[in-house]
């Protein structure tokens with residue numbers, strides 16, 4: 655008998671992956687957590703029915719959310735990662751030689767533990783000595799921070815449950831306050847196909863706080879529609895400014911991809927202008 659895992663991506667559209675087996679299942683304090691072994695994409699983390707990351711396509715999302723703001727910053731030393739309990743973003747940020755410390759703030763310790771056990775290629779850098787992990791609400795952490803970070807990365811789940819306020823103006827104001835001079839923040843902001851209103855609203859919300867706000871796009875096959883957006887707010891540096899070369903290994907990111915990710919299709923531009 656075949657077993658399939660299905661995500662309801664919209665009211666009328668689903669994505670199903672055939673699985674070999676369920677590796678881990680628990681109801682945490684915050685969400686229902688599954689790790690399954692899929693035929694097509696390897697091990698996959700699912701929270702409250704939403705696919706978070708898979709071993710096969712995780713590199714696209716984690717490289718884009720990390721390397722774009724880190725290369726746009728002139729010299730990033732202190733970085734805060736909110737969410738991202740699977741560890742993929744932390745792994746990528748640590749590739750930047752200028753980074754001295756990452757404060758990693760994940761609300762749900764169970765996600766970190768399950769990822770360390772079942773997603774080792776993604777979580778492999780979580781115990782690096784430059785990483786301080788706090789099991790804490792990112793909203794509270796950023797509210798308490800002032801002039802502390804060069805880059806803040808919001809690697810959150812969808813805007814439901816514990817993630818909802820991470821998409822709103824008061825949180826972006828707190829991020830602005832928590833950033834040093836020349837600081838940048840970036841947030842994963844869902845799909846311009848299936849989350850049109852959210853993409854437009856978060857761009858407006860961030861734009862009401864930061865002098866420079868830009869959206870960029872990437873292709874993540876297991877996320878709704880495959881086309882994924884990231885919104886970047888900056889105190890000054892241009893988020894689209896790519897480096898001349900990259901001194902470490904990547905699978906998706908190149909300086910050319912960095913620049914091209916900011917070229918928006920007309921329908922996305924219209925979404926932002928409406």
Ligand code: SAM
Nearest residue numbers: 706737738739761762765791792810811816817
């Ligand atoms: N790449 C993913 C995506 O777009 O689906 C996000 C993956 S990562 C696992 C998302 C994490 O954000 C989850 O582990 C969740 O517990 C965490 N999270 C949600 N709200 C949070 C909050 N307020 N503070 C800190 N972490 C939060």
